[in-house]
Amino acid sequence: MSLARDQIKPQLHRFDDDGLIPNNPMPLLLYKRAVEIAGGDPEQTIEDLFEVNGWGDSWRNGIYDYHHYHATVHEALGVARGRALVLFGGEQGEAIELRPGDVAVLPAGTGHKCVFASHDFRVIGAYPPGATMQVTRPTPDNYRKALQSIPKVRLPDTDPVFGKDGPLLRLWQK
Numbered sequence: 544m545s546l547a548r549d550q551i552k553p554q555l556h557r558f559d560d561d562g563l564i565p566n567n568p569m570p571l572l573l574y575k576r577a578v579e580i581a582g583g584d585p586e587q588t589i590e591d592l593f594e595v596n597g598w599g600d601s602w603r604n605g606i607y608d609y610h611h612y613h614a615t616v617h618e619a620l621g622v623a624r625g626r627a628l629v630l631f632g633g634e635q636g637e638a639i640e641l642r643p644g645d646v647a648v649l650p651a652g653t654g655h656k657c658v659f660a661s662h663d664f665r666v667i668g669a670y671p672p673g674a675t676m677q678v679t680r681p682t683p684d685n686y687r688k689a690l691q692s693i694p695k696v697r698l699p700d701t702d703p704v705f706g707k708d709g710p711l712l713r714l715w716q717k
Contacts, residue, residue, distance in 0.1 A: 551577045553648075553710055556639070558632025563681035564612055564654035565689045566632055569715045572648040573639065577704050578621060580644050586667055589621035589646075593669040596709075597701040600676065601669040606657035610634075610681050613651055614689035615674040615696060619703035620647045625664030631655050633681070641666070646704050648711060651696040652689055654681065671699035 553572035560566055580588050590601050598619050606629055622645045630638045633654040649655065670676055679685050702709020
């Protein structure tokens with residue numbers, strides 16, 4: 544169950560294009576402690592939240608330990624268990640600690656890699672309807688292709704945490 548909308552305001556993080564990882568002019572949204580996951584099945588709680596808000600194709604795992612991004616789709620990452628230090632935005636980006644209940648929403652092209660994860664770290668990933676997720680590594684050729692595909696990625700119709708009235712809809716604009 545997500546917490547009250549007026550209690551959770553996303554932190555905004557913007558990252559510059561570094562020549563290999565394009566990032567995105569739209570900010571990464573970080574909802575700290577946005578999902579109440581005490582007891583029960585936290586993975587299912589996050590999957591259900593994403594699903595009810597129109598974000599699907601979910602998976603359960605960790606975050607790759609190498610720089611990558613998704614040039615064809617936006618991504619939501621909800622932390623169910625453990626903690627991790629994730630470097631967002633490429634080598635010159637920002638390392639952010641993620642803990643249970645946190646949700647990071649990455650606009651297409653946002654670089655990320657796991658720097659550290661506790662042994663019990665578990666994250667749920669999900670995507671808005673549309674293109675299929677592809678893992679893209681930062682190479683010159685991939686970068687050139689991503690500069691063409693990222694501007695074509697549709698804006699989501701909903702926020703993965705708060706649905707049709709969520710802050711993502713006013714914070715992400717082309």
